[in-house]
Amino acid sequence: MLLLLSTLILPLLPCIYVLVTYPLTPKLHLLLPPLLLSFVLSFVLSILLIPRIKHYPLKAGLFGKDLGKRGTKNENVKVPESLGLVSGVVFLTILLLLLIPFSKFLPERLPDLNSSLISITFMVLLGFTDDVLDWPWRYKVLLPTLATLPLLVAYDGPTSILIPGFLRSFLMSENQLTTIGELVTHIPTVVVDTEAAGAIVNLGLLYLVYMSFLSVFTTNCINIYAGINGLEAGQSYVIGCFVLLHNLLEISNNSLSTPHHFFSAVIILPFLGVTAGLLKFNWYPSSVFVGDTYCYFAGMTLACVGIHGHFSKTLLLFFLPQIANFLWSVPQIFKFVPCPRHRLPRFDSKRGVMLPSNFDCGKGEYRLLKWRSHHEDGKDGPGVNMTVINLTLQLLGPMGEEQLTVILLLLQFACCSLGLLLRYNVGSIFVEE
Amino acid sequence: MLLLLSTLILPLLPCIYVLVTYPLTPKLHLLLPPLLLSFVLSFVLSILLIPRIKHYPLKAGLFGKDLGKRGTKNENVKVPESLGLVSGVVFLTILLLLLIPFSKFLPERLPDLNSSLISITFMVLLGFTDDVLDWPWRYKVLLPTLATLPLLVAYDGPTSILIPGFLRSFLMSENQLTTIGELVTHIPTVVVDTEAAGAIVNLGLLYLVYMSFLSVFTTNCINIYAGINGLEAGQSYVIGCFVLLHNLLEISNNSLSTPHHFFSAVIILPFLGVTAGLLKFNWYPSSVFVGDTYCYFAGMTLACVGIHGHFSKTLLLFFLPQIANFLWSVPQIFKFVPCPRHRLPRFDSKRGVMLPSNFDCGKGEYRLLKWRSHHEDGKDGPGVNMTVINLTLQLLGPMGEEQLTVILLLLQFACCSLGLLLRYNVGSIFVEE
Numbered sequence: 001m002l003l004l005l006s007t008l009i010l011p012l013l014p015c016i017y018v019l020v021t022y023p024l025t026p027k028l029h030l031l032l033p034p035l036l037l038s039f040v041l042s043f044v045l046s047i048l049l050i051p052r053i054k055h056y057p058l059k060a061g062l063f064g065k066d067l068g069k070r071g072t073k074n075e076n077v078k079v080p081e082s083l084g085l086v087s088g089v090v091f092l093t094i095l096l097l098l099l100i101p102f103s104k105f106l107p108e109r110l111p112d113l114n115s116s117l118i119s120i121t122f123m124v125l126l127g128f129t130d131d132v133l134d135w136p137w138r139y140k141v142l143l144p145t146l147a148t149l150p151l152l153v154a155y156d157g158p159t160s161i162l163i164p165g166f167l168r169s170f171l172m173s174e175n176q177l178t179t180i181g182e183l184v185t186h187i188p189t190v191v192v193d194t195e196a197a198g199a200i201v202n203l204g205l206l207y208l209v210y211m212s213f214l215s216v217f218t219t220n221c222i223n224i225y226a227g228i229n230g231l232e233a234g235q236s237y238v239i240g241c242f243v244l245l246h247n248l249l250e251i252s253n254n255s256l257s258t259p260h261h262f263f264s265a266v267i268i269l270p271f272l273g274v275t276a277g278l279l280k281f282n283w284y285p286s287s288v289f290v291g292d293t294y295c296y297f298a299g300m301t302l303a304c305v306g307i308h309g310h311f312s313k314t315l316l317l318f319f320l321p322q323i324a325n326f327l328w329s330v331p332q333i334f335k336f337v338p339c340p341r342h343r344l345p346r347f348d349s350k351r352g353v354m355l356p357s358n359f360d361c362g363k364g365e366y367r368l369l370k371w372r373s374h375h376e377d378g379k380d381g382p383g384v385n386m387t388v389i390n391l392t393l394q395l396l397g398p399m400g401e402e403q404l405t406v407i408l409l410l411l412q413f414a415c416c417s418l419g420l421l422l423r424y425n426v427g428s429i430f431v432e433e
Numbered sequence: 434m435l436l437l438l439s440t441l442i443l444p445l446l447p448c449i450y451v452l453v454t455y456p457l458t459p460k461l462h463l464l465l466p467p468l469l470l471s472f473v474l475s476f477v478l479s480i481l482l483i484p485r486i487k488h489y490p491l492k493a494g495l496f497g498k499d500l501g502k503r504g505t506k507n508e509n510v511k512v513p514e515s516l517g518l519v520s521g522v523v524f525l526t527i528l529l530l531l532l533i534p535f536s537k538f539l540p541e542r543l544p545d546l547n548s549s550l551i552s553i554t555f556m557v558l559l560g561f562t563d564d565v566l567d568w569p570w571r572y573k574v575l576l577p578t579l580a581t582l583p584l585l586v587a588y589d590g591p592t593s594i595l596i597p598g599f600l601r602s603f604l605m606s607e608n609q610l611t612t613i614g615e616l617v618t619h620i621p622t623v624v625v626d627t628e629a630a631g632a633i634v635n636l637g638l639l640y641l642v643y644m645s646f647l648s649v650f651t652t653n654c655i656n657i658y659a660g661i662n663g664l665e666a667g668q669s670y671v672i673g674c675f676v677l678l679h680n681l682l683e684i685s686n687n688s689l690s691t692p693h694h695f696f697s698a699v700i701i702l703p704f705l706g707v708t709a710g711l712l713k714f715n716w717y718p719s720s721v722f723v724g725d726t727y728c729y730f731a732g733m734t735l736a737c738v739g740i741h742g743h744f745s746k747t748l749l750l751f752f753l754p755q756i757a758n759f760l761w762s763v764p765q766i767f768k769f770v771p772c773p774r775h776r777l778p779r780f781d782s783k784r785g786v787m788l789p790s791n792f793d794c795g796k797g798e799y800r801l802l803k804w805r806s807h808h809e810d811g812k813d814g815p816g817v818n819m820t821v822i823n824l825t826l827q828l829l830g831p832m833g834e835e836q837l838t839v840i841l842l843l844l845q846f847a848c849c850s851l852g853l854l855l856r857y858n859v860g861s862i863f864v865e866e
Contacts, residue, residue, distance in 0.1 A: 056567070057566060059567075060566050061494060062566075085562065089558075089576075093579055096579055096582045097582070099586045103586050111543075111547070114551065117551045117583070118529075118547065118550045121551060124558060125554060125557055125558040128562060128565075132490075132561075132565050133489040133490060133493050134489070143522075146526055146529055149532055149533075150529065153533060153536050
């Protein structure tokens with residue numbers, strides 16, 4: 001309980017610090033109460049609805065048995081699945097209600113809200129159908145790509161990137177395009193800004209393709225960095241808090257991109273509310289599972305704020321653990337190494353701790369590629385499943401499930417802090433405008 | 434097969450007649466090929482995808498046994514449920530792709546497309562969750578109401594109604610508001626246009642409330658006028674064809690509302706395509722069921738075109754059988770009369786015909802209200818379930834399931850024709866602009 005409360009409050013502290021110490025514009029001052037209300041309302045609605053709704057998936061046979069409780073008296077408890085549906089619908093309801101003030105007071109941001117609503121609703125639908133029907137991978141990649149179309153069509157931000165100083169000379173020298181520079185301009189829709197001495201390259205349509213990839217990545221990466229109680233909702237909550245922090249910092253800077261960051265803050269607050277509400281029930285020991293529904297919903301929501309907030313590259317910096325987990329998983333995802341259905345750590349019920357989980361090596365054909373785990377008897381065992389969760393257990397040793405979640409969330413917090421530091425200090429490479 | 438083909442082709446004939454005989458504007462001439470392509474594409478995609486996807490719901494335990502095949506060798510065949518999901522997703526995919534030409538060539542109708550996408554996606558989501566989780570009635574009314582919000586926010590049409598001549602004198606006489614007229618103006622947001630001698634009453638917000646009710650009605654009324662093979666998709670197909678016919682007539686009139694009717698035609702064509710594709714598999718004997726997913730999806734799509742096409746009252750005229758079925762069902766829906774879980778007709782396997790189905794009268798408490806059915810032995814039986822389907826069987830006698838579907842679709846065709854006749858001849862009461 002104490003750990004859950006700290007998880008909910010700690011990542012919000014920097015945001016509160018910014019709100020208290022930085023001067024607020026009069027407009028933000030006026031809007032703060034309704035914004036906080038949307039956070040509280042979405043939290044309270046989630047808290048009230050999840051216990052009422054959780055019987056429906058149970059009745060429909062949509063439940064799982066917690067593999068992390070194997071060997072305990074709770075191993076056969078049916079835990080209802082896909083309660084991320086409640087979070088998604090509560091969040092979408094608030095966004096639907098926001099249409100009214102947006103159309104009255106912020107018509108210039110209405111297309112952003114509309115496209116976010118379309119993309120997120122589509123992903124909640126896809127997520128829930130995936131929980132029920134278990135789609136093959138090709139659908140999981142194709143459908144999110146389609147779902148990002150509204151975001152790209154509504155996108156009115158820059159499509160240029162800044163080239164770091166030391167690379168500019170490869171594109172231009174003496175006010176002329178170099179051979180490489182010439183080659184680059186032959187890529188369709190790409191334009192090197194010759195006025196800016198190679199500092200600015202407009203990617204045009206390719207930038208939209210990049211944002212589409214980004215969305216497909218964010219919708220799937222949470223889903224594969226999952227499997228222990230509280231991790232899916234926890235990581236999304238921490239990332240969401242850093243998004244809010246970044247928004248608040250930019251709003252108080254009062255830069256050109258303030259309206260976009262304001263939009264992002266408006267969207268992320270109810271997201272944090274529903275996620276906090278879900279985390280209450282999904283925290284160790286979970287009484288509900290979040291389902292693919294939540295993972296897709298969270299991933300697409302974060303992509304929406306990144307794209308419409310015009311900080312998609314900064315957003316990627318907040319996803320460092322997910323990127324690491326994806327890269328580390330590549331050999332298994334693309335079947336260079338065997339990939340069992342579940343890769344979550346296994347539970348040692350005698351000692352009450354989680355251990356890294358293994359895959360079978362088959363008939364030795366994967367010998368060269370496999371990652372060897374050192375069993376306690378000192379011998380090489382079969383390969384350890386390649387996830388950051390298992391890697392943490394390999395590096396830090398066996399530990400309880402709750403402790404493991406907390407350590408992974410601390411890692412998330414540290415990575416997000418590092419990302420923000422990079423964004424504001426190492427900087428111009430990652431700056432959007 | 435022949436009956437299915439006739440069902441698909443017959444209601445389209447009037448549309449083809451209009452296209453061939455009325456002069457086409459050059460713009461429509463240019464747009465006709467891509468429009469027809471969207472119809473063909475959505476049809477072909479449905480035909481290809483439904484047989485591939487239908488194994489997923491079967492595997493997930495999402496299937497039903499056809500109650501209309503009881504007592505035959507097919508009574509235990511598992512028929513996959515909710516294949517309306519495929520129709521919905523194919524349709525939404527086409528709408529998503531339409532975002533690109535709309536944002537380039539028709540930016541003034543983009544809000545209509547956006548809001549339709551949000552509302553329809555939300556309803557597909559609600560429908561599929563209903564198929565899986567079986568929501569209670571309060572959610573089935575509350576959530577569609579929310580889903581109509583985007584439509585109302587994006588609505589830019591008139592909110593006034595024309596008062597029929599013989600009623601105007603009740604509102605105004607001698608250029609003064611009568612007592613009734615005064616009372617009417619005391620309803621919030623309602624304004625009687627005194628310049629127009631009581632002919633025009635602006636309902637303001639109340640008009641939006643009416644459109645919200647309309648959408649909730651259309652999303653639910655198809656769902657309760659259902660239960661025999663091909664009826665849900667068939668009725669939606671016939672209504673959709675009449676919507677298209679109305680659009681084409683108005684476009685060729687080249688009136689002020691042409692852009693709105695054009696929008697409606699663009700949306701309804703892929704809808705007809707996916708519905709025709711679904712009907713191929715849902716026609717007697719059904720190899721797939723459409724699910725609440727399809728009913729909600731179809732109802733909301735029809736509401737969208739009615740609202741954004743500015744012909745919501747004409748749309749209601751196309752729903753005469755559904756309105757009759759709803760009104761006739763009211764005693765059972767509101768539990769004045771017992772309401773069993775299923776009200777579809779029962780199948781007499783010996784004679785191969787459908788018979789009206791009954792409800793138990795309980796302990797006589799409903800005696801006064803019940804509708805008595807005359808059994809073949811001449812005695813009063815228990816009450817007959819109050820649906821238009823059962824009523825048809827009571828009036829026309831027992832018949833096979835396919836024949837029953839065809840008769841009900843003919844009834845739909847007749848009612849829609851009557852509606853269109855009323856719209857253009859009796860007229861000014863129902864005219865929108």
